[in-house]
Amino acid sequence: MSDHATTLSPARRLALDILLDVGRRDAFARDVLNANTSLKNLDERDAGLTRRLVLGVTATSGCLDDFLQQCSDPKTRFSPRVRCALRIALFELLYLDAPANVAVSQGVELARSQSRGAAGLANAVLHRAASNRSSFREAEGVDPVHARIVSLARTSGTPVWLARIIEDSLGQDAARDVFASELTPAPVTFHLNPLTGDCAQGDGVGKGSLPGCIEPVDSAAYIRSGALGAYKAVASDASAQLIATSATRPGSCLEIGSGRGTKTFIMACQAYRAGWNRDHVAVDLYQEKCHMNAARLIDAGLPPARFAHGDARDLDAVLNEIDGETGAHVMFDTVLLDAPCSGTGTMRRHPEIPWRLAKQDIVRELPALQFDLLCAAASRVASAGELYYATCSIIYDENMAVVQRFLFSPLGSQFTLAPVSSSDIFDLPAFAQASTTIRDSENEIGCYASHPAPGKPDGHFCARLVRA
Numbered sequence: 001m002s003d004h005a006t007t008l009s010p011a012r013r014l015a016l017d018i019l020l021d022v023g024r025r026d027a028f029a030r031d032v033l034n035a036n037t038s039l040k041n042l043d044e045r046d047a048g049l050t051r052r053l054v055l056g057v058t059a060t061s062g063c064l065d066d067f068l069q070q071c072s073d074p075k076t077r078f079s080p081r082v083r084c085a086l087r088i089a090l091f092e093l094l095y096l097d098a099p100a101n102v103a104v105s106q107g108v109e110l111a112r113s114q115s116r117g118a119a120g121l122a123n124a125v126l127h128r129a130a131s132n133r134s135s136f137r138e139a140e141g142v143d144p145v146h147a148r149i150v151s152l153a154r155t156s157g158t159p160v161w162l163a164r165i166i167e168d169s170l171g172q173d174a175a176r177d178v179f180a181s182e183l184t185p186a187p188v189t190f191h192l193n194p195l196t197g198d199c200a201q202g203d204g205v206g207k208g209s210l211p212g213c214i215e216p217v218d219s220a221a222y223i224r225s226g227a228l229g230a231y232k233a234v235a236s237d238a239s240a241q242l243i244a245t246s247a248t249r250p251g252s253c254l255e256i257g258s259g260r261g262t263k264t265f266i267m268a269c270q271a272y273r274a275g276w277n278r279d280h281v282a283v284d285l286y287q288e289k290c291h292m293n294a295a296r297l298i299d300a301g302l303p304p305a306r307f308a309h310g311d312a313r314d315l316d317a318v319l320n321e322i323d324g325e326t327g328a329h330v331m332f333d334t335v336l337l338d339a340p341c342s343g344t345g346t347m348r349r350h351p352e353i354p355w356r357l358a359k360q361d362i363v364r365e366l367p368a369l370q371f372d373l374l375c376a377a378a379s380r381v382a383s384a385g386e387l388y389y390a391t392c393s394i395i396y397d398e399n400m401a402v403v404q405r406f407l408f409s410p411l412g413s414q415f416t417l418a419p420v421s422s423s424d425i426f427d428l429p430a431f432a433q434a435s436t437t438i439r440d441s442e443n444e445i446g447c448y449a450s451h452p453a454p455g456k457p458d459g460h461f462c463a464r465l466v467r468a
């Protein structure tokens with residue numbers, strides 16, 4: 001094959017530029033994609049290919065490197081730029097089932113664009129890859145004891161250790177849904193501000209079972225309409241909206257891990273729909289996030305919240321000023337801990353997650369932090385009050401294991417688990433249907449645990465703990 005005759009396609013060239021930029025700036029691929037001004041110079045099909053390559057290569061980078069290693073001489077060293085070019089071609093071969101001649105010739109040109117001398121090596125490696133793609137996916141040559149999980153990991157672009165933990169956490173059937181969804185787009189849903197946005201429901205927008213939750217027929221057009229900028233809505237996964245809704249109760253609420261405030265916003269909206277008065281205190285480690293959250297509530301015309309920032313493991317220090325005003329430890333009717341977690345329920349939206357996580361994070365460090373935060377959160381739940389523990393993880397160690405450990409602790413022994421689907425708000429007729437949706441993903445002890453599947457919402461977890 002004469003590779004010199006091939007012209008490099010603009011979509012692939014731009015994908016490589018963006019991926020190199022992501023690497024240089026240690027940035028998130030989606031952020032760099034969204035900020036890239038050259039994308040709009042491509043026609044829709046090419047722009048779509050660029051997006052797919054950037055997000056797909058990011059999501060599967062470790063598998064692509066394993067494949068590259070298998071297809072090259074062990075002594076070969078690839079410069080980061082050439083490796084990045086080859087990853088694109090390998091992604092096309094492995095995950096887009098691209099015709100071999102296209103993926104190879106374009107990959108050679110991508111490599112040549114980074115180093116003239118790399119074309120010959122790229123040609124040899126990519127031809128080998130084109131012939132070996134099925135055997136790599138099917139884990140041929142891997143010890144038969146491990147071949148099944150290695151094949152699942154490779155076909156979904158997941159690290160093998162993580163694929164194992166996901167399967168141990170969810171069981172084989174649900175894990176298969178997760179793997180099948182990894183390289184598919186997540187549904188795009190929004191939560192409407194009832195003060196300004198509910199009118200948009202008539203505009204070709206599909207209404208889900210949850211009041212305020214919409215999945216537009218054309219989400220890009222909905223975003224272009226300016227609804228988000230005008231605070232008529234926030235983007236939020238449907239499962240996350242169900243959790244924020246279940247934790248919406250009348251009275252005082254402490255939200256820990258409030259971040260930029262998507263759940264703060266949704267809870268304020270749902271309280272308005274329910275006709276409930278609430279006092280909301282939002283805590284996050286970062287002051288900047290608290291500022292963004294505060295500004296959005298004001299701009300949206302929703303009731304303001306009170307903010308405090310700092311490490312919530314030392315909650316007394318964080319709430320010191322608020323306690324000082326009453327002269328006592330303030331206790332809350334509801335405490336929502338939206339805990340920092342692995343984000344494994346949202347990997348479709350955040351392609352960096354699988355290859356940036358370490359096993360230690362999931363099995364040790366995050367569960368330890370989550371347990372400490374849960375104990376701190378529990379210390380502020382009023383008598384007969386409710387504590388909601390939420391994550392966007394699908395991993396047992398971060399979810400049920402943390403809750404079980406808490407329930408066996410001295411403070412935890414004052415709490416009992418209750419079904420998320422029977423939270424107060426679901427007694428209201430408008431919310432009754434959403435209660436059924438929650439029940440569909442509740443486990444036998446009433447904890448909500450959704451997992452991603454193609455075309456379905458993300459994986460989220462929520463336990464409802466009632467103080468005796």
Ligand SMILES: C[S@@+](CC[C@H](N)C(=O)[O-])C[C@H]1O[C@@H](n2cnc3c(N)ncnc32)[C@H](O)[C@@H]1O
Pocket residue numbers: 256257258259260261262263264283284285286289310311312313338339340341392
């Ligand atoms: C799952 S995210 C929150 C998402 C947010 N609730 C929303 O709906 O937009 C977890 C949040 O916990 C915060 N966080 C992490 N460690 C913390 C700590 N030790 N104390 C308080 N907040 C912490 C992070 O800054 C992050 O915003």
